[in-house]
Amino acid sequence: MNRLLFIISFVIFLLVSCTTSHNTLNEDDIPWKPPTTPATPVSEKPKILWIDASANFKYFANSKESIVIYLEKAKSAGFTDVIVDVRPTCGDVLFKSNIVAEVKKLGDIERTATWDYLAVFIEEAHKQNLKIHANLNTMVGGNMRDGGVVYRDAAKAAWLTQIYYPTGIISIKEDNKSHAKFFNPINPEVQSYMLSIFTELAQNYPSLDGIILDRARFNSMESDFSELSKKEFEKYAGQTLSNFPTDIFTWNGDKVVPGKQYNKWLEFRAKTIYDFFEKARNSIKSVNKNIKFGTYTGSWYSTYYNEGVNWASKKYDPSKYYNWATPEYKNFGYATLLDIYMTGAYGKTLYGTTSEWTVEGAILNAKKVTRGDVPVCGSLYGLNFENKPQDAEEATYICLTKGDGLMFFDMIYLIMYDQWDAVKKGIDRALATDKNKNK
Known part of the structure; x- marks a missing residue:
């Protein structure tokens, strides 16, 4: 459930940060019509249910019967795919591994079962x-x-990201504002460690349909400001930083003031994540080419550089629209590396084409910037539909008629707010609309 609280606070942060001068959004450019191609029938679009490990652990930690029951409910509601979270933010795993420990407890729930969860x-x-x-x-x-793992292993604790706050640079381990303890993605040891886990997973579970990367990013704009990252940036930029970190940015209260290397730094971070995604895809596909490779990100592209991620197509040039992007930033759009892409259409407003903060606009904007490189599954946040079953139905319908599929985060909300029937109605409506359109 801490992930869910994180999303709420993160959305609030982004809404505030979008008001800063260097995040100007050219709203007139948001609507984009893809090239004319045969439309994918709604019946063939994925309808994905996300099952967060921590939020649902009480149901599944020790009960095979519950797994059967809720998968049956998912099928009955019209879902075609399930994403099961097997590496929660504690860094341990819910599958058999020779690399990392298995999860024994999440929150108050202990796992005493010995059968293979995944x-x-x-x-x-x-x-x-x-x-x-x-x-x-x-x-x-x-x-x-x-x-x-970072609380048990001093060597891996040394991989944790260094956060640059107005008060100075500290390890994220010492930061009480950061619930999840992020590694530094620039660190080659971190990358090698994660790639070894992906490879092992693909080898040991060949019948998996896909491997999804979540939180495959920097913690925030404030990371990473370690000496290692400074040196790697200097190599990339081909120059020595005389004033670090102020060459990147300074603080004015809680606002970032870009320094002379700010845009190049954003480009460097995007390249870091692009290169990692390329390695991750190759690691998985080299073991089993049939396993699909995918990710989730937020849909708020205009500010997603905060996380060091360019999830767009290389054919989309953000430097034409945003003054934070260099002309080279587009070279590190990773959409073409993906088989599955889920974008967080987490706004509470359903319709509207010119904003990233409506369900419809989030999907259309994601399709615009990915330029057809990968299908776009609109991702819904169940908490937005508390006591609003009609909105849950309508948002589901939008994802399947405006986008290329549906992802619902998270199963816990279907249970808490009894949203199963609302989602089923949305899926059925989209299927019926498609059928009537093609008569």
């Missing part, structure tokens, strides 16, 4: 003719509630 999900999902994907929270190694 293997049971795969077996039971396939019995229901559901595709099954394993999600890994990637650039994290612990959290304040559950501890994790």
Whole structure:
């Protein structure tokens, strides 16, 4: 559930940060019509249910029966795919591994069962003719509630990101504002460690349909400001920084004031993540080319450089629209590396084409910047539909008629707010609309 609280606070932060002068959004450019190609029928679009490990652990930690029951409910509601979270932010895993420890406890729930959590999900999902994907929270190694590998292993704790705040630079481990303890993505040891986990997962679970990377990014704009990152940036930029970190940016209260190397720094961060995604895809595909490779990001492209991620197509040049992007920034758009892409259409307003903060606008904007390189699954946040079943139905319908698929985050909200029927109605409406249109 801490992930859910994180999303709420993060959305508030982004809404505030969008008001700064260097985040200007050219709203007139948002609508974009893709090239005329045969439309994918709604019946063939994925309808994905996300199952967060921590939020749902009480149901699944020790009960195969619950796994069967809820997969049956997912199938009945019209879902075609399930994403099961197998590396929560503690950094331990819910599959058999020779590299990392298995999860024994999340929150107050202890796992005493010895059967293979992921293997049971795969077996039971396939019995229901559901595709099954394993999600890994990637650039994290612990959290304040559950501890994790960085609290047990001093060598891995040394990989944690260094945060640049107005008060100075500190390790994220010492930062009480950061629940999830992020690694420094620039560190080659971090990358090698995660790539070894991906490879092992693909080798040991060949019947997986997909591997999904979540939190495959920097923690925030404030990271990473370690000496290692400084040196790697200097090599990339071909110059020595005389004033670090102020050459990157300074603080005016809680506002970032770009320095002379700010835009190049954003480009460097995007390249770091692009290169990692390329390595991750190759690692997985070299083991099993049939496993799909995917990710989730927020849809707010105009400010997603905060996380060091360019999820767009290389054909989309953000420097034409945003003054934070260099002309080279477009070279590190990773959409073409993906088989599955889910974008967070987390606004509470449903319709509207010119804003990233409506469900419709988020999907259309994501399709605009990905330029057809990968299908765009609109991702819904169940908390937005508390006591609003009609909105849950309508948002589901929008994802399947405006976008290339649906992802619903998270199963816990379907349970808490009894949204199963609302989502089913949205799926059924989209299927019926498609059928009537093609009569």
